C-alpha cells in the first residue's frame with residue numbers, strides 16, 4: 001500500500017481509538033461524580049501536542065484548532081454516554097480503567113495521529129477523495145456526522161513547517 005493509504009489508515013484508527021476511549025473516561029467520571037470538561041487537562045493536551053507536532057515537522061499553531069476539535073468531539077461523546085446512562089445504566093462487565101491509564105492511551109493516540117498527519121502531508125496533503133475516505137472510516141459509538149465534519153474541517157488546515 002502507498003504511504004498515503006497507510007497514513008489515512010493509521011490516522012483514522014488512532015482517531016477512532018481515541019474516541020472509543022471516551023466510554024471509559026465517561027464511566028470513570030460518572031462513577032466519581034466528576035464533570036466531563038477538565039480545562040487543566042485540556043491545557044496540558046494542547047501544550048504536549050504542540051511540542052509533538054513540531055517534533056513531527058508540523059506547524060504547532062496550525063494543529064491547535066484540530067486538537068481542540070478532537071477534545072470538543074470527545075466531550076460531546078461523553079455527554080451522550082451520560083445521557084444514555086440516565087435511563088440505561090452502564091454494564092460493568094469490562095475491567096474498569098483508571099483515568100490515568102485511559103489518559104495515557106489518549107496521549108499515545110495523539111502522537112500517532114500527529115505522525116500520520118505529517119506523513120500524509122509529505123505525500124501531498126488531503127485531497128477531496130481523502131476527505132470522503134476519512135469521513136467513511138471515522139466510526140465510534142455516539143460520533144455524529146456533524147462531529148466528523150468538524151474534525152475534517154480543522155484537519156485540513158494543519159500545515160508542515162516550511
Ligand SMILES: C=C(O[C@@H]1C=C(C(=O)O)C=C[C@H]1O)C(=O)O
Pocket residue numbers: 025036037038039041042045070071072074075103106
Ligand atoms: C478526555 C477527557 O475529557 C475531556 C476531553 C479531553 C480530551 O479530549 O483530551 C480533555 C479533557 C476533558 O475536557 C479527559 O478528561 O481526559
